[in-house]
Amino acid sequence: MSDxxxxxxxxxxxxxxxxxxALAAADAVARPVRRPEELAEVDGLxxxxxxxxxxxxxxxxxxxxxxxxxxxxxxxxxxxTCAGMIMLADKILDPRxxxxxVGGIDMIVRRNAFGRQNESFEAAVAVEGVDGDPVEGxxxxxxxxxxxxxxxxxxxxHDGHIVAVRQGTALATSFHPELTGDHRVHALFVDMVRANxxxxxx
Amino acid sequence: MPISENxxxxxxxxxxKRGMAEQLKGGVIMDVVTxxxxxxxxxxxxxxxxxxxRVPADIRKDGGVARMSDPDMIEGIIEAVSIxxxxxxxxxxxxxxxxxxxLGVDYIDESEVLTPADEVNHSxxxxxxxxxVCGATNLGEALRRIAEGAAMIRSKGExxxxxxxxxxxxxxxxxxxxARLRGYDNNELYAAAKELRAPYELVKEVSELGKLPVVLxxxxxxxxxxxxxxxxxLGAEGVFVGSGIFKSxxxxxxxxxxxxxxxxxxxxxxxxxxxxxxxxxxxxxxxxTLPEAxxxxxxxx
Numbered sequence: 001m002s003d004x005x006x007x008x009x010x011x012x013x014x015x016x017x018x019x020x021x022a023l024a025a026a027d028a029v030a031r032p033v034r035r036p037e038e039l040a041e042v043d044g045l046x047x048x049x050x051x052x053x054x055x056x057x058x059x060x061x062x063x064x065x066x067x068x069x070x071x072x073x074x075x076x077x078x079x080x081t082c083a084g085m086i087m088l089a090d091k092i093l094d095p096r097x098x099x100x101x102v103g104g105i106d107m108i109v110r111r112n113a114f115g116r117q118n119e120s121f122e123a124a125v126a127v128e129g130v131d132g133d134p135v136e137g138x139x140x141x142x143x144x145x146x147x148x149x150x151x152x153x154x155x156x157x158h159d160g161h162i163v164a165v166r167q168g169t170a171l172a173t174s175f176h177p178e179l180t181g182d183h184r185v186h187a188l189f190v191d192m193v194r195a196n197x198x199x200x201x202x
Numbered sequence: 203m204p205i206s207e208n209x210x211x212x213x214x215x216x217x218x219k220r221g222m223a224e225q226l227k228g229g230v231i232m233d234v235v236t237x238x239x240x241x242x243x244x245x246x247x248x249x250x251x252x253x254x255x256r257v258p259a260d261i262r263k264d265g266g267v268a269r270m271s272d273p274d275m276i277e278g279i280i281e282a283v284s285i286x287x288x289x290x291x292x293x294x295x296x297x298x299x300x301x302x303x304x305l306g307v308d309y310i311d312e313s314e315v316l317t318p319a320d321e322v323n324h325s326x327x328x329x330x331x332x333x334x335v336c337g338a339t340n341l342g343e344a345l346r347r348i349a350e351g352a353a354m355i356r357s358k359g360e361x362x363x364x365x366x367x368x369x370x371x372x373x374x375x376x377x378x379x380x381a382r383l384r385g386y387d388n389n390e391l392y393a394a395a396k397e398l399r400a401p402y403e404l405v406k407e408v409s410e411l412g413k414l415p416v417v418l419x420x421x422x423x424x425x426x427x428x429x430x431x432x433x434x435x436l437g438a439e440g441v442f443v444g445s446g447i448f449k450s451x452x453x454x455x456x457x458x459x460x461x462x463x464x465x466x467x468x469x470x471x472x473x474x475x476x477x478x479x480x481x482x483x484x485x486x487x488x489x490x491t492l493p494e495a496x497x498x499x500x501x502x503x
Contacts, residue, residue, distance in 0.1 A: 012465050013249060015224040034466065049225045051249040051285055058247060058465055082225070096244070096284055111284060117308035118331050120218040121211035139211075140222050141286065141308070159211075179221045 005193040008033035008042035010068075012058040014050020014083060018178035019186075026186040028193070036067045044077035044193035047084030049140065049176050052111065053096050055083055060100060072104040077169040077196050079189040085165075085172035086111060086143055093146055104170040106149030113144040113161070114174075125175065127164050128155040130184045137163070137175035144174055169196055219333035219353035222309070223417035226250055226286070226354075226440055230430065230461050231419070233257050233444040235275075237282035239453070246457035250286040250308070252442065253279040258315050258362025259445035259484065262496070268316040270298040276305050288335070293502055294320025296329070303332040309354070310334050312347075314501035315361045315444075324502070327351030337421065339372045339499050341379035345400035345408070346503075348416060355414055357438065358499040359422020362445050364486035366423040368499060369433060373420050377437045383409040422499070425450070425483050427463030427476040434467035451481030 004027065009019045011032035023030035023046065033039050045068075047055070059065045072078055072088075080088040087102050089109040114121070117140070125137035137158065145162035148154060156164035156173070163174040169192060177185040229249025234240045240251045255271040256264065270291055280287050286308035291298035293312055298319075302310050310332050312325055327334040328351035337358035338344035344355045357376060359369030379398070386394055386409055394409075395402040407415050420438035424430050425446035433441050441464055443457075450456045459476040466472040494500065 011228070013228040015221075015227060017227070018224060050227070051225065051229060053244060053285060054229055054247045054249050054461070058461070061462070062466075094284075116306050117222055117286065117333065118303065118306060119213060120222060121213045122215050122218060123211040138217055138221055140218060140225060176221060179217060179224065 004029050005043040005190060005197060006031065006041065007044045007046065007190065007193060008039065009046045009048055010055070010059075010084075012050075012062070012064075013054045014048040015176070015178060016048050019046045019048050019081075022178045022183050022186040023190065025183045026190045028190045034062070036063055039064065039067050039071060043197055044079070044189070045071070046189070047078065047080040047087045047102070048178070049082035049084060052083035052086040053099055055087060056099050056101065059102075065100060065102065068102045072102055072170065075169050075196065077171075077189065077193045078102075078104060079171040081173050081176050081178060082140065082142055085109060085145075085174055088170055088172045089145075105165055105167045105172055106152050107165055107172075108146040109143045110146050111143050112141050114139055114142045117141055123158060125156050125158055125163060127173075127185065128153075129166075129188055132184070135177060135182055135185060136180045138179045139163075139175050142174040214331035216353070220416050222286075222333055223335070223354035226419075227417060228465060229440045230457075230464050231288065231440070231442045232447055232457060233442075234279060234448070237278045239448055240279045240282045240287075242454050243447070243457055244283045244285050246454060247461035248285060248457065249440070250288055251279065251283060252288045252290065252311060252444075253307070254290055257445040257448060258498070259364070259449050260362075261315060262362045262487075270295070270301065270316070273301065273305055276302070276307065280306060290316055291325070292316040293318040294323050294325055296325040299325050299330060299332075299334075303330055307332060312336050312352075314358060314498045318501050324350050327353075335419075337499075337502060338376065340375045341383075341408070342398035342400050343502065344376060344414060344418075345398060345404045348404060348414070349401050352416065354417045354419065356419040356421040356442055358502075359420065359424075360489050360492070361422045361498050362487075363423050363489055363492070364425040364446060364449070364484040365489050366425070366429045366432065367489055369420050369423045370436065372422075372499070373433060373436050373438055376418070380408055380413060384412050424460070425486065426480075427459045427473055430460045431463045431467035431473050434464060440464065446484055449484035451483075456480050456483075
């Protein structure tokens with residue numbers, strides 16, 4: 001087993017390219033994942049920003065939803081940004097009819113909670129586990145987390161709302177570090193994948 | 203507990219505007235004229251809808267002046283779906299754009315499909331919080347729109363024809379011009395900027411990036427799953443489908459099929475499956491029989 005973790009980016013729809021670039025910059029081998037057999041080959045997975053209803057539909061349609069749930073249940077590290085955060089929530093407060101999630105984090109998310117595009121914003125966000133300056137938070141029609149269960153750890157808040165959460169090997173942010181050129185949150189996730197591989201090989 | 207940063211958030215930044223388009227990549231944006239159509243589009247997996255009064259095929263048929271849609275109709279569509287809603291303003295009609303921003307649309311399309319309001323100037327898109335998408339037939343036109351503040355570009359094609367030939371021409375043109383810039387050295391970029399009639403800084407940026415600094419979609423003539431996959435294989439990051447869906451025999455099925463083919467644009471087996479039994483496609487128009495005056499792509503400069 002080589003030292004460099006292989007991390008997939010779910011490439012059904014969304015800002016896949018930016019995540020691939022950010023992961024490569026954080027010293028991972030990054031590759032797009034659209035099929036179950038591609039999912040089977042990665043050590044960790046990023047679910048990108050995009051349209052959560054579209055990503056969810058395509059995941060069901062192309063037989064990815066169940067394999068995704070199985071791998072997350074088995075402890076594969078996952079990181080979701082924005083729509084990806086919604087996909088990792090055990091519960092959506094206001095789902096579109098039939099909108100399924102992968103789950104993995106005991107939290108309830110509210111879609112488009114910060115508003116429509118005119119309300120999309122940038123703000124500095126201090127994230128637990130990311131040293132140094134706050135990260136530049138880019139929030140685009142972003143969700144927030146209404147509440148978390150006992151196993152989930154809140155990593156960041158903005159304006160009194162939870163915007164970053166970690167539960168075991170699953171990480172989620174309302175904002176898009178992949179759009180900023182600051183790869184510290186991706187580095188945190190790559191470390192999680194590395195630690196998980198070490199734990200599994202013991 | 204982590205400390206929350208109570209710094210004033212900043213809206214309408216270039217990163218937030220361009221970033222919004224990044225989230226649409228790999229997706230299909232569908233023209234809809236009613237809340238019911240918007241729901242069909244959302245259920246089929248559209249990443250956004252374009253709210254308008256008439257699809258381009260009907261604008262062609264009806265003739266006359268095509269304007270911004272009725273605010274009631276746009277609000278009805280905003281209410282009906284949770285995906286982003288776009289709407290069109292006339293070229294240079296910045297008051298229509300102000301109205302669309304006040305309605306809370308997520309993206310404004312300053313579109314050649316509507317009758318231009320100004321034959322010299324496009325709207326100053328930096329003056330808005332709402333991001334803009336604009337059409338282009340070549341790289342110079344794309345960069346002029348970006349210089350005016352456009353946060354997303356779509357190749358124009360020829361809307362309302364159901365004929366993909368112009369979409370292919372415009373996308374190839376843009377991609378070829380980008381590829382050519384890629385090979386230029388610094389000395390050549392000044393002359394290239396002059397030739398493209400575009401700001402030097404943007405020309406240099408494209409030369410370095412090997413792509414536009416904003417997301418590039420394709421529009422104007424996509425009618426089938428294979429059309430959508432063709433545009434993606436040619437380098438479009440997503441597609442707009444106008445008349446192609448709701449002017450066809452089975453819109454829900456065709457919409458879902460185009461979404462599938464857009465995601466798996468490089469997998470002919472999936473495109474084949476998506477193309478089965480879709481019913482009647484929209485009746486197309488041969489672009490070479492289209493009089494110059496009826497070519498929407500010539501609008502905008």
